[in-house]
Amino acid sequence: MDLDLTVIILSYNTKDVTSRCLKRLQSSVVSCQTKFKNKITTFVVDNGSIDGSAQMIKTDYPWVKLIESKENTGFSKGNNIVMRKAKTSFVLLLNSDVYLEEESLYKAIAYFRVNLNCDVMGARLNYPDGRLQSSSGNLPNPLNIIFWILGLGGFHPKGKNYFSKAHQVGWVMGAFLMLKKKVFDSTGGFDENIFMHMEEVEWCKRIKNKGFKIWYVPQVEVVHLHGASTNLDLTSSFANELKGIKYYVKKHYPFSYLPVKFFLLVGLVLRAVAFWMLKNPKRAKVYWEGLGVV
Numbered sequence: 001m002d003l004d005l006t007v008i009i010l011s012y013n014t015k016d017v018t019s020r021c022l023k024r025l026q027s028s029v030v031s032c033q034t035k036f037k038n039k040i041t042t043f044v045v046d047n048g049s050i051d052g053s054a055q056m057i058k059t060d061y062p063w064v065k066l067i068e069s070k071e072n073t074g075f076s077k078g079n080n081i082v083m084r085k086a087k088t089s090f091v092l093l094l095n096s097d098v099y100l101e102e103e104s105l106y107k108a109i110a111y112f113r114v115n116l117n118c119d120v121m122g123a124r125l126n127y128p129d130g131r132l133q134s135s136s137g138n139l140p141n142p143l144n145i146i147f148w149i150l151g152l153g154g155f156h157p158k159g160k161n162y163f164s165k166a167h168q169v170g171w172v173m174g175a176f177l178m179l180k181k182k183v184f185d186s187t188g189g190f191d192e193n194i195f196m197h198m199e200e201v202e203w204c205k206r207i208k209n210k211g212f213k214i215w216y217v218p219q220v221e222v223v224h225l226h227g228a229s230t231n232l233d234l235t236s237s238f239a240n241e242l243k244g245i246k247y248y249v250k251k252h253y254p255f256s257y258l259p260v261k262f263f264l265l266v267g268l269v270l271r272a273v274a275f276w277m278l279k280n281p282k283r284a285k286v287y288w289e290g291l292g293v294v
Contacts, residue, residue, distance in 0.1 A: 003036050003113070004041075005088055006040075006082070006086040007041070008083065009094050010078045010079065012046075020099060021097065021098060024099045027100075032106040035106055043085075044066050054066060067081065067082065075174065079189065089181055090181065091178070091181055095174070097225035098176055099224075107220045115166075119182075120215070123217060124163065125222060126222070126224065134158060135163075135216070135224075136157075136169040136170075138157070139155065139170030139171055139201070140155040146260060169216045171205075172216055186212075196240050198244025202247070205248070242293040268294065272287040
């Protein structure tokens with residue numbers, strides 16, 4: 001079984017974070033290659049950073065294949081560019097704010113070897129303090145999107161039991177997403193109409209439609225800083241998620257869009273009122289401004 005791997009990292013004004021990511025990656029690569037003797041190639045797409053990220057990579061990490069973009073092409077397009085170039089059997093999409101453990105790559109590749117039913121894999125993501133980060137779930141549909149906006153559950157599981165063992169899931173977060181290259185070849189990768197947020201969920205929908213299997217594997221653990229390139233801008237993040245959901249529903253459930261839109265509007269108003277009454281105007285503003293997105 002060919003175990004060669006292409007690692008793809010997108011960088012956008014995260015010079016120090018990207019540097020640490022590459023250091024941790026290098027350690028994990030050495031550990032993996034010691035056991036499997038496989039070839040691992042790393043690409044970094046620098047999306048028009050102005051903080052010296054590109055020069056840092058050239059100077060400190062000459063083993064990295066650097067692609068410099070003059071503009072921020074977004075997560076979808078940046079990853080697709082390199083996935084098209086990849087000649088290896090496996091591809092790993094890795095956020096610049098994700099720090100691998102020494103055994104992360106080895107455990108991930110080993111899992112593909114023992115579970116031939118796994119075509120796409122997501123890892124257990126931990127916050128820097130060790131807390132579990134929700135990183136997989138059920139594919140969105142009109143009903144669970146309505147449940148989500150009304151705070152009744154939905155496609156973002158929160159229970160620890162869901163993340164306690166390896167199992168098939170509907171989607172995995174793109175912060176650490178390993179896949180067989182044939183999955184990309186069959187599906188064409190990310191929909192580049194989605195700039196940021198929901199792009200991996202939408203792609204997973206098409207991956208599942210093609211009959212491929214997606215697994216969440218907690219034995220593979222990484223640390224995810226979460227939001228390093230967006231400085232945890234909640235307003236921007238939530239607005240982009242709403243845009244992604246709107247696009248997803250129109251693409252995959254076009255006849256359900258109007259009723260879903262109605263409940264999204266109702267849910268946003270209820271959330272805005274609730275947080276205003278709880279004297280959290282900043283959070284209330286996030287949901288109120290979301291009305292303009294839907």
